[in-house]
Amino acid sequence: MERISSKTVYEGRIVDIRIEEFRYDDGETAEREIAVHPGAVGIVAHDGETLYLVRQPREAVGEPALLEVPAGKLDVEGETPLECAQRELGEEIGMKAASWSELKRFYTTPGFAQEEVTLYLATGLEEIPGHEPDPDERLELVRWPLADLDAAIEECADSKTLIGLLLLRQSLG
Amino acid sequence: MERISSKTVYEGRIVDIRIEEFRYDDGETAEREIAVHPGAVGIVAHDGETLYLVRQPREAVGEPALLEVPAGKLDVEGETPLECAQRELGEEIGMKAASWSELKRFYTTPGFAQEEVTLYLATGLEEIPGHEPDPDERLELVRWPLADLDAAIEECADSKTLIGLLLLRQSLG
Numbered sequence: 001m002e003r004i005s006s007k008t009v010y011e012g013r014i015v016d017i018r019i020e021e022f023r024y025d026d027g028e029t030a031e032r033e034i035a036v037h038p039g040a041v042g043i044v045a046h047d048g049e050t051l052y053l054v055r056q057p058r059e060a061v062g063e064p065a066l067l068e069v070p071a072g073k074l075d076v077e078g079e080t081p082l083e084c085a086q087r088e089l090g091e092e093i094g095m096k097a098a099s100w101s102e103l104k105r106f107y108t109t110p111g112f113a114q115e116e117v118t119l120y121l122a123t124g125l126e127e128i129p130g131h132e133p134d135p136d137e138r139l140e141l142v143r144w145p146l147a148d149l150d151a152a153i154e155e156c157a158d159s160k161t162l163i164g165l166l167l168l169r170q171s172l173g
Numbered sequence: 174m175e176r177i178s179s180k181t182v183y184e185g186r187i188v189d190i191r192i193e194e195f196r197y198d199d200g201e202t203a204e205r206e207i208a209v210h211p212g213a214v215g216i217v218a219h220d221g222e223t224l225y226l227v228r229q230p231r232e233a234v235g236e237p238a239l240l241e242v243p244a245g246k247l248d249v250e251g252e253t254p255l256e257c258a259q260r261e262l263g264e265e266i267g268m269k270a271a272s273w274s275e276l277k278r279f280y281t282t283p284g285f286a287q288e289e290v291t292l293y294l295a296t297g298l299e300e301i302p303g304h305e306p307d308p309d310e311r312l313e314l315v316r317w318p319l320a321d322l323d324a325a326i327e328e329c330a331d332s333k334t335l336i337g338l339l340l341l342r343q344s345l346g
Contacts, residue, residue, distance in 0.1 A: 059174070061280045159279050
């Protein structure tokens with residue numbers, strides 16, 4: 001499969017939209033509408049007793065506050081996904097982690113969007129002294145007991161958070 | 174939180190883009206760029222021995238064939254998510270199921286898109302005689318041994334499929 005043409009038809013704040021034409025190995029061609037997205041990271045952060053989640057308004061889906069892992073877009077030039085995750089953990093919940101490992105990479109909705117999410121497990125947590133949350137983010141920090149992980153999975157309606165918590169559930173046995 | 178304005182800035186084949194303004198309970202306002210999407214369904218179908226998956230080109234993410242559960246958009250007027258799932262199971266893998274249950278509802282990427290996915294578990298499978306796959310869909314049916322579920326989770330890079338397979342993994346113990 002090769003891309004034979006690409007035309008940007010919308011330039012937005014989070015996504016651009018491109019109409020692209022592809023040729024398959026058998027010679028047939030097809031046009032696709034693609035939402036171009038820089039990708040994102042999500043962080044499953046816990047200290048063995050508490051899971052650090054956030055609630056954040058999600059206007060796109062009409063939900064006042066979805067339960068999610070700390071996360072962010074790869075919107076800083078030159079930053080790696082791990083560096084982005086380390087920055088977001090600090091900005092969103094005011095913590096740093098001694099240990100980072102990659103849990104999974106996946107596409108949120110590969111039928112129309114490029115967005116790839118890299119999920120990390122962050123442990124060895126330590127509070128950053130003097131951290132002030134960004135009031136523009138409208139983030140509420142949620143300290144969720146790790147013993148109630150199944151209830152978080154039940155409530156959660158965000159794909160990256162569900163995948164992160166289900167993988168954590170599996171690793172905890 | 175209430176929506177106080179909405180303007181469509183792009184009308185596409187899969188998504189429209191709207192710029193919407195919201196007012197929060199504290200009186201502050203914010204603009205958001207939202208990809209309007211009809212929603213989708215995914216089907217975790219197995220017969221106790223075999224899991225029925227598909228491989229399909231995903232041009233948006235540059236992957237020639239992603240391993241996925243059968244799935245489809247809610248693009249038929251008046252069709253419920255369950256009816257859509259039953260139709261897609263027939264169209265994509267030529268099967269019907271005696272037993273359907275809802276596994277989970279979630280948003281694929283609530284930071285910018287409306288898309289909600291309803292995942293179903295379909296069991297009591299039976300082949301539809303004379304089924305011919307749609308050549309335009311470029312779908313390859315994959316009969317995956319249920320005993321190798323962990324390997325499917327390892328390979329999978331599609332959010333709805335990962336969530337469905339991880340929930341199945343948890344229910345099988």
